[in-house]
Amino acid sequence: MKENKVPYKIYLDESEMPEKWYNVRSDMTIKPPPLIHPGTRQPMTAAELEGVFCAELVRQELDDNTAYFAIPEEILSFYKMYRPSPLVRAYCLEEKLDTPAKIYYKFEGNNTSGSHKLNSAIAQAYYAKKQGLVGLTTETGAGQWGTALSMACSYLGIDLEVFMVKGSYEQKPYRREVMRTFGAKVTPSPSDQTGIGQKMRAEFPNTSGSLGCAISEAVEKAVTTEGYRYVLGSVLNQVLLHQSIIGLETKAALDKFDIRPDIIIGCAGGGSNLGGLIAPFMGEKLRGEGDYRIIAVEPASCPSLTRGKFAYDFCDTGMICPLAKMYTLGSAFIPSPNHAGGLRYHGMSTTLSQLYDDGHMEAVAITQNEVFTAAVEFARVEGLIPAPESSHAIKVAIDEAKKCKETGEAKTILFGLSGTGYFDLGAYQQYHDETLSDYIPSDEDLAKGFANIP
């Protein structure tokens, strides 16, 4: 074991916990372009957005200039139940890899939702309650976001209806039961409760649903139900704002030991985890106060950054949501059944898309078996079964640590371990049984999706 002056886990005292969220857009010279109305094709106004989202969240969504937003006292209290999350020095992994690199990971899985999603769920539920709403709707694919939001709504005493992609509803009953335990109404999508759901069921009677369709259903239900609004767990600016708590805690913990990461790595689906982790570091980089290599990791089966187009596109399949300028594979792109459900989205946060397009971060895409090989290697030494999503970051962190072994450089590598894989063991089983697919879409597959971009 190496000399370890830095403890295995760096915790923050409650007094050291961040009390403000950081808005990375405030430091961007080129701001992410605005959302566009699907009908008028004009920038969405606050009034238009308030039909779908809570007023305060709309304010956060549209504010490109305020650097810090105070975290309300009630949310800070909730955060204290499961935060600060540990920043772990991966001594055992370093030893296994025999690398001079110093590896740290910020572990967001130590809460019952099993991932970082809770950080934004409680914020969005809080503002809904404060506005006097009675309930929320949302969609969930693999179930992390629905689980997190059901915990937040249960805590605050407001209703929640979750449209869960039908395939997941049937194949992942455990996440469904977690949501039920927290009192949420869980409806398989497409359902007969919305016009879009009815249309999909009529057209495709055997469909197992999709995230894009579930979003459309949840939005329709929210705008047609008195006292309800819709909430989304990723992609949006407001979500990246709330998730900045990940990066702010990480930076505070590293600062206690005068550590500066050379490389920062996170998995990227809609961008909530990566955007949160990198926020304060990207801020320093944009302000010229520090230089970091920042790497987004995505599945080769759904490569929005590495093979997508930077264009205005619909956020949902039903095309009732606003258009966002983002790296996209097209709203009709249907990703293969990769087990990293949280990375199976056709688009990417507008903020991260802009930062990537401006050269402030890199992106790589990796295949599924590579991901699980890294996950199992990590689990066996660090004693933690990571989510398939998070394992994308692990894979690249291991690769970078191996490069350090070759060059002899003692780089400091930080990655985000966004959640646990306890509900993904079916995927691990397939990996052990060597039946996991390494599908990569062909250029023709991608062309079909691109054709759908307006």
Next chain:
Amino acid sequence: MKENKVPYKIYLDESEMPEKWYNVRSDMTIKPPPLIHPGTRQPMTAAELEGVFCAELVRQELDDNTAYFAIPEEILSFYKMYRPSPLVRAYCLEEKLDTPAKIYYKFEGNNTSGSHKLNSAIAQAYYAKKQGLVGLTTETGAGQWGTALSMACSYLGIDLEVFMVKGSYEQKPYRREVMRTFGAKVTPSPSDQTGIGQKMRAEFPNTSGSLGCAISEAVEKAVTTEGYRYVLGSVLNQVLLHQSIIGLETKAALDKFDIRPDIIIGCAGGGSNLGGLIAPFMGEKLRGEGDYRIIAVEPASCPSLTRGKFAYDFCDTGMICPLAKMYTLGSAFIPSPNHAGGLRYHGMSTTLSQLYDDGHMEAVAITQNEVFTAAVEFARVEGLIPAPESSHAIKVAIDEAKKCKETGEAKTILFGLSGTGYFDLGAYQQYHDETLSDYIPSDEDLAKGFANIP
């Protein structure tokens, strides 16, 4: 929200972590009676035990007098990966119950094995490795112990074969996959790999197995394989010794804020969790330095303390293991399929049995629906889905807090939250669907089990 000078979670710094285990037997005036050889019916000697267990563990098993055992450096290092576990002030539960009681719980579920079992698993694997053994065998029912041991063996690089009760192997594939991820060989029991397994399969071709049979198989495999020993996750003195880390950390954390619990509550199956939590408090009680009400909670379907006999009995179904003097329902007692798999054992730790018989602690038995009602109530306010086992303690903690509301007493209640329920959501589903059994064995049912006690 109440004034909260005590933080939500009391952590210990690494420097404050206990470096010794505490042996409660050292403070017992009446020691637990020795294990008896199944053949000779004489007290087991160290030499006899060393055919089954590692030498150092035998020393710990037989030592009734040494108060403290130094925790080896390598085990302390491993503990640092997931310990100290948080001691949580249940502010939200207190508020929900509107009680003047102050409720604390020690949460042992924040590691991938999902429970406290890892505390002893790493110790037992460490001593095996130190002795130069190549592998271990064990049994697992619901899978917590097998998971924990597979993590420990993976970390130390020694082989592990787990005999998993066949019913669980088939119905709980997720825990099986966790063990495979950590490199363990998992065999459904009864198997064709042992004489006892072959006999069981011949007699009962359709059996789904039992914990007692899996123990017999694992022991047989260990004693007939060169360089192997058997390890057990509960009941034994050595296990209670290792698990004292739970209570020692709890006491250290409470002492930082000058808090003394009035009531200490834990679920009790074989006794590992309860014995560990109460150890230092029971020590004070036995030495006349403090008075605590200590409550063991068991399932009404498997009520060894509340309805069992205090007698010498076999620890396994195959009757090849030593006999222990314990509260027992008889080694042939087959508990109903209660979802708290970890509490489904016919006997109880000899140490806890003696302490109970001597009046140093109380015991209560509760039915399954009561348990899940408490679990869901707890989950919705504390944001954490507890294991069915742990929820037995929650139920009684809530009951005691409600009594405080009636009397106006601001008692301090401490309970052990031994693990998470992430792999038990099938049970939660049955609770939500109102199909959970509240079976309580009749006196006739118990008489059949008692008839088997030698």
